[in-house]
Amino acid sequence: MDPIKCLKKNLETSIQAKQQLLADTECLSLFAKAVETVVDRYKRGGRLYIAGNGGSAADAQHLAAEFVSKLARDRAPLPAEALTVDSSTLTAIANDYGYDQVFSRQITGKATDKDVFLGITTSGKSPNILKALEQCRAMGVPSIVFCGRDGGAARLMADHCIVVPGAATSTIQELHIVLAHTLCECVESTIFGQ
Numbered sequence: 001m002d003p004i005k006c007l008k009k010n011l012e013t014s015i016q017a018k019q020q021l022l023a024d025t026e027c028l029s030l031f032a033k034a035v036e037t038v039v040d041r042y043k044r045g046g047r048l049y050i051a052g053n054g055g056s057a058a059d060a061q062h063l064a065a066e067f068v069s070k071l072a073r074d075r076a077p078l079p080a081e082a083l084t085v086d087s088s089t090l091t092a093i094a095n096d097y098g099y100d101q102v103f104s105r106q107i108t109g110k111a112t113d114k115d116v117f118l119g120i121t122t123s124g125k126s127p128n129i130l131k132a133l134e135q136c137r138a139m140g141v142p143s144i145v146f147c148g149r150d151g152g153a154a155r156l157m158a159d160h161c162i163v164v165p166g167a168a169t170s171t172i173q174e175l176h177i178v179l180a181h182t183l184c185e186c187v188e189s190t191i192f193g194q
Contacts (some may be wrong), residue, residue, distance in 0.1 A: 012136035013166075014174055020165040021175060027162060031179065033145045034160040034188045038116055041142065042191060046114030051103040051132060053066040055173050056120035057084040063118070071184045075192045083107075083132075103132035112141040122172045123144065124152025124163070133157040146179050148172030 007139045021027060027105060028095040034194040050060040050066060067080035084090070084104045107117060117136050119129040124147035133154060145151075145158040148166055155161045164175035 010170075012145045013168070017164070017166040017171045018174055018178070021178075023173070023175055024165070027164070029046075029184075030160055031162050034162060035190075037142050037144065037160060038118075038183065039186050039190045040076060041116040042187065043115060044046055044114045046116060047081065047187055048116055048118060049081055049083055049107065049111055050118045050120070051083040051138065052120035053126055053128065054085075056176070057082070057121065059120050059173065059176055059180060060084050060118075062177075063184065066181070066184045067187070071181065071188055073109065073188065073192075078187065078191070079191060081110075100127040100131050103128050104135040107139070107141065111136070111139060111141050116140055117141055117143045118156065119143065119145045120147075120176055121152070121154060122148045122169045122176075124154035126154075126160075129154060131155060146176045146178060147173075 008138070025185045040121065050064055051061045052121040055163065061084060064080040064082040083103050090102050091107045097105060111117065117132060119132055130153055133143050133145070134142070134157065137157070143158045144160045145154045145190065146162050148164050149153050151161055151163040155163065162179060164172055164179070166172040166175060
């Protein structure tokens with residue numbers, strides 16, 4: 001495959017998906033509500049827990065770093081944790097209870113009703129994200145999901161489900177990063193001012 005043609009095709013696909021998202025007023029409104037939820041939880045003294053699998057696990061870690069360190073300005077740290085980074089905890093839970101429990105069991109042990117959970121799943125069908133959403137509902141922890149395609153079961157289980165356009169996983173993940181950076185930017189701005 002010609003590298004230039006491939007890059008142009010991928011750029012065009014990404015731009016089209018972003019334009020679709022830009023025109024989706026319902027999705028934009030859901031995103032605004034998700035931002036309000038995260039701000040509210042931080043004002044209550046809570047923290048943000050984030051989880052995903054594969055590339056979405058890396059995105060969870062990336063976003064946690066933006067909240068704890070900073071996105072674009074000096075400010076106090078905001079407590080956030082990717083539930084994907086502790087290999088001992090992940091492997092113990094997976095070994096003892098099954099991989100579908102790796103996030104829900106951490107939520108049970110760590111989260112309170114002051115906190116908020118963000119799941120990232122391109123399909124909306126990741127069993128461990130769905131179990132985490134079930135646990136959030138049982139504990140009264142608000143939940144947000146970034147997903148793609150038709151939203152899968154996560155669409156019905158999350159308090160705020162933002163479904164982005166895109167046929168390819170890579171396109172969906174690109175939009176998830178835009179959502180993640182925008183979430184952090186909006187929270188920073190609201191809590192710390194312009």
